Amino acid sequence: MADLTTTFLGITSPNPFWLASAPPTDKEYNVRRAFDAGWGGVVWKTLGEEGPPVVNVNGPRYGAIYGADRRLLGLNNIELITDRPLEVNLEEMTRVKRDYPDHALIASIMVPCDEESWKRILPRVAATGCDGIELNFGCPHGMSERGMGAAVGQVPEYIQMVTEWCKKYYDKPVIVKLTPNITDIRKPARAANAGGADAVSLINTINSITGVNLDSFAPEPTIDGKGTHGGYCGPAVKPIAMNMVAEIARDPETRGLPISAIGGVTTWRDAAEFIALGAGNVQVCTAAMTYGFKIVEEMKRGLSEWMDEKGFARVEDFVGMAVPNVTDWQYLNLNYITKARIDQDACIKCGRCYAACEDTSHQAITMSDDRVFDVDDSECVACNLCVDVCPIEDCITMEQLAPGVVDPRTGREVPGEPGNWTKHPNNPMSQAAE
């Protein structure tokens, strides 16, 4: 039986599933329920400066994107950091950490971008006994207009500077949470690393408008006829998050920097994929907000079952296993040639592969009068679109042509040796590369 106990930055938690800093972690009441339900750790909802707390809108805070049967695929929010007094949050955190010593408790912090503000708050946070801090450099709405959140996260120099302050005034792990609302995620990650961050966490939410009301012509969520961009999260953002995690994991400058992955983790599989891409643990929010805290039970049982099947005793055993296989396009093997194959017994004759290929791709699927669909190898470029649009799992697959076989599309033999763009004769740089 796999042991899900995870040690991340020296912080041990019963499993790698933490709740991200967000509405579900705003109060002692919620956090106690989360730990009782089996979550391994909690990043407390972001704390702000002492003084009058921020205020939130009193209309809708969330907007949604749905799949079939109102399945929530994406959520966006315009909620700000905690709107409760700092002192109340700190007291609650102290009590929770005292009562749940074996669970991870991290304080998320966002204060103005001056050393004094950070110096002031860090000792008070440390006094709660929490296991570490996470710097919220990601929140894309509201706070960024006041020079905080994503406004810091979009300037690598600021990230480095604030991280350095935190390392100076705080002696437990410092995690820097990154915003995806930036062109190249490696830049802020490198800055955090340079500032001495113990880890990065990503992604924060993505600037978004979930919809436009076509009666009032206002973006949604709509507050009294107006809307603003909110932070997008949930299953829809997972592919974007995975790429950013992988970019940091394989960047020579940040390789080995611990990562806490965030972005659409909804099932055990999502978590396993992020961990394979280099994350030491994962943070979850939307899945809990959609299904309640009990959802973690599926994640734990599923991950444990899969680890047993694979022979992994601990989560650390497969962290980053997929990273060496993430590469640049130019290194992909151009001599790896496949063709689509349709399993006629599995085919239900919907013709979607035909429509997709005929209308939008390479005219490589033929259709007979009695609706038999076949692949024309002389046109098939193995784009995989037919596989992707086929409603039947494994009905269409890609079959590799063995070396020595003639590819009917090009009339050339499949080479025995791999070959990529760096050595390709059509590449004007290929000579220079040698």
Add this chain to the structure above:
Amino acid sequence: MNTPLTPGVVAARLTPQEIEANFSDLHPAYDPHEALVAADRCYFCHDAPCVTACPTDIDIPLFIRQIATGMPEAAAKTILEQNILGGMCARVCPTETLCEQSCVRETAEGKPVDIGRLQRHATDALMARQGHPFSRAADTGKHVAVVGAGQAGLACAHRLAMKGHQVTIFEARAKPGGLNEFGLAAYKTTDDFAAREVDWLLQIGGISIEYGRALGADLTLAGLSDGHDAVFLGVGLGAVNVLGIDGDDAATDAVDFIADLRQSADLADLPVGRNVVVIGGGMTAVDAAVQSKLLGAQSVTLAYRRGRDRMGASQFEQDLAATKGVQILTNVMPVGYADGTLTLEYTADVDGRLQGTGEQVTLPADQVLRAIGQTLVPVDGLAVERGKIAVTEAGRTSINGVWAGGDCTAGEDLTVVAVAEGRDAAEDIHSALMA
């Protein structure tokens, strides 16, 4: 108060509440969310098999996608452009042998997209709104006579009116709607839907209906041809086959039983036997048998002369009958009916010919309903082929200027087929008149 056990043919075997519940909608309407979930199952197939299977060629994947994108009324227009009686067809089409049988999800999972109910969702949405989605072209000055206000006649009249022609429908009965109004099980078309649909269809304008007028009574084909630019016959099948046994007179026609039921103001007033036997194996036989049971008959037997596989009623209809408590007795033919007892003889298929085996069975029967098919009442001067008015593809009869469609011509006797034939004949009439 009578009960199912009361001897003879009597009314009110069940309470009014029980009868009302029994005759409620067979396939209740979807609520909007249910419709979205059902619509999402459609794969939007290329050159979709369901469209090929639909006699009216409704673009099913398109209308289902329109429902899925929140536009049920636009979906209804897609349906009604092809099939103006799409609302009724959604209720009564044997979808299990047409579109839904060919649905790829039937192949994949044995559970097709529920096309019929989705079509109803769309057409109900459109009809709930006041007004009519189609308008007439400029008046052509042409006047077409349509005989019969059934499905073929109404579909033909609507299409002709849309093209700008003036249409007069001559209907023998006092009400329009044909078999939709008089001949289908009540639970398939609740809330007076048949009449509401005709009212809605006539909103196109340019169509007048004269009731109580029939060929062979006060109308002649020659007279109609003289007075109009074209004639369309949608006269259906006016005669009922008889059993040809001793006691035939004591039996009644299932079509009359159903028509009485459909026109009854209060089903609790409608008499039904304690022991009912329906002779036949088609849709009409099932409709009569099931409704007898729903009215409170103690036992209802459907007696069919061949095996189940040869029954005209679809598997769904057979299952429906069984679910409602109708006993289906196959390979029997009636040989005599006297003193409340029906005598049947078992049959066997010998070299393709049906023969009695000599073994007999008797059933108590207060009421015997004949449902062994209807036949054409011939129209003077028109060529007949295999018992139906002979037509070429678009409904042209042997007489120039006379078209025909629906049950009186060849092809399956289905509402949806009648609509397609009426519509296509109208297009052909239009081409001929405007040439």
